[in-house]
Amino acid sequence: MKKRNAPKIESARDAIPEGVPAQEDPKKKNGSLGTKALTALICLAVLTYFGIQVYTSYADPLISAVAYTYQVEDTISVTGFVVRNELVMEDSGGKLLRLNRSEGERxxxxxxxxxxxxxxxxxxRQTEIDKLQTQLDQLNYASEAASASEAALKMDSQIAEKLVAMRRAVASDRLDTASDSVADLEALVLRRDYTYTDAEDLKAQTANIQSQLSTLKAQSAGSTRTVTAPKAGLYSAVVDGYETVLTPDTVDTLTPSDLSSLQPSGASSDLGKLVLGDTWYFVVSLSADDAKSFTEGASEKLRFAKGVDRDLSVTVQSVGAEENGRVVVVFRGRTYLAQLTLLRQQSADIVRSSVSGIRVPQQAIRVDENGSAGVYCIVGVEARFKPVKVLWSADGEYALVRAQGTGETTLRPGDEVILSAGGLTDGAVVSYAG
Incomplete structure (x- = not known):
């Protein structure tokens, strides 16, 4: 039998004559179109997402502010006269004078x-006596010190305290007090140096100074006269002429025109004066509308522009009759008189009321679904609602609030509160624009 050769099967590509284009597989064509469509859809979704984010950021960006402790006061600014019971001491007659008392000293x-x-x-001679007496006191201290190292450490602490006191006096414009602090500081520095002096040297220096003191005191006998206080009181070196013009006996009868026309008497004394008693008065002229809110016997807070660095408790002594739309109001105080001896015509604030709280922008306060007021704060990357109670608010500006939450929902100074943000809810993730 003869074998038949199997027919040769050519591929479809081989079967297509030359010059005739090959036909694309329909399945492959459909897959390519689907991939392109999917890619376009993904790109469109990404662009849409970023577009929405950019629009949201610019349309309602995240704006925040820091909450901090703040106090709001209702004050009335006034200018008035400080009145005291004062006794002017007789003038020395132009002779050489040396004061032995500091301002405000009792x-x-x-x-x-x-x-x-x-x-x-x-x-x-008296100046030299005082200088030698200071040195003698320093030597005696060094001689009695049980341990030079312990004495030096004590001196260091006292020197530091005097430096602080001197700085405080200069800052409060009390140059008289600062001058005393400088003298004390100088004495302490010298005394500290003596703590390291040999015991025999200390004895020799002490004997020498005592000898000089005895000689100078003998020479000065009969050449000085001592001036004493006729009554007990606070000493003041300044006599301004108002001592007899403004007295506690006349403050309740003063009128606004009396205050505006006050003139000092021209009295003077190089010996100064004594402030008697413990009561002082502050007399002011107020508008009739402001004066209506004051009642005789009521307690108020007075803040002087200088002289004392704290609010003073005063009582309304009297409210006078109206004159040309003005009223004289007299306040009475019984504290810190020693710090007011240099004050006469003085500016001050009458503090009617004050509110303390945490200051937040008015725009940050919102009301949740339960009707509770609060603010959203940035905690990590989330917005957290913290309930508050509004204590005081300024129209469209800021408010003082008190925290009402507990634990993590308690508003504290330093928290970052949200003023504006899109889709703001408790626990929502927040991010800054840009």
Whole structure:
């Protein structure tokens, strides 16, 4: 039998004559179109997402502010006169004078106020006596110190305290107090140096200074006269002429025109004056509308522009009759008189009321679904609702609030509160624009 050769099967590609284009597989064509459509859809979705984010960021961006502790006060600014019961001391007659009291220092009846010297030599001797007496005190301290190292450490602490006191006095414009602090500071520095001096040297220096003191005191005998206080009171070196014009006996009868026309009497004294008693008065002229809110016997807070660095409790002594739309109001105080001896015509604020709380922008306060007021704060990457109670608010500006939440929902100073953001809910993830 003869074998038949199997027919040769050519591929479809081979079967297509040359010059005739090959036909594309329909399945492959459909797959390519689907991939392109899917890619386009994904790109469109991504662009849409970013477009929405950009629009949201610019249409309602995340704006925040820091909450902090704040106090709001209702005050009335006034200018008035400080009145005290004052006794002007007799003038020294132009002789050489040395005061022994500092401003505001309390003096007992018969206490030494000043010394009057017959000539310049007597004054110079007294200056030298005081200098030697200071050195003697420093030497005695060094001699009695049980341990030089312990004494030095104690001196260091006292020197630091005096430096702080001097800085505080300068900041509060009390140069008289600052001058005293400088003298005390100088004495402390010298005393500290003596703590390291040999014991025998200390004895020799002490004996020498005592000898000089005895000689100078003998020479100055009879050349000085001591001035004493006729009554007990606070000493003040300044006599401004109002001591007899403004007195506690006349403050309740003053009218607005009296206050506006007040003139000092021209009295003066190089010895100064004594402030008697413990009561002082502040007399002001107010508009009739402001004066209506004051009642005799009511307690108020007074804040002087200088002289004392705290609010003073005062009582309304009297409210006068109206004159040309003005009323005289007299306030009475019984504290810190020693710090007010230099004040006369003075600016001050009458503090009617004050509110303390956490300050937040008015725009940040919202009401939740339960009707509770609160603010949204940024905690990590989330917005958290913290309930508050509004204590005071300024129209369209800011408000003072008190935290009402507990634990993590308690609003605290330093929290970052949200003023504006899109889709703001408790627990929502927040992010800044850009």
């Amino acid at each position: 003096v007992s009846a018969g206490g030494k106020v000043a010394q009057i010297y017959s000539d310049q030599a007597s004054l110079d």
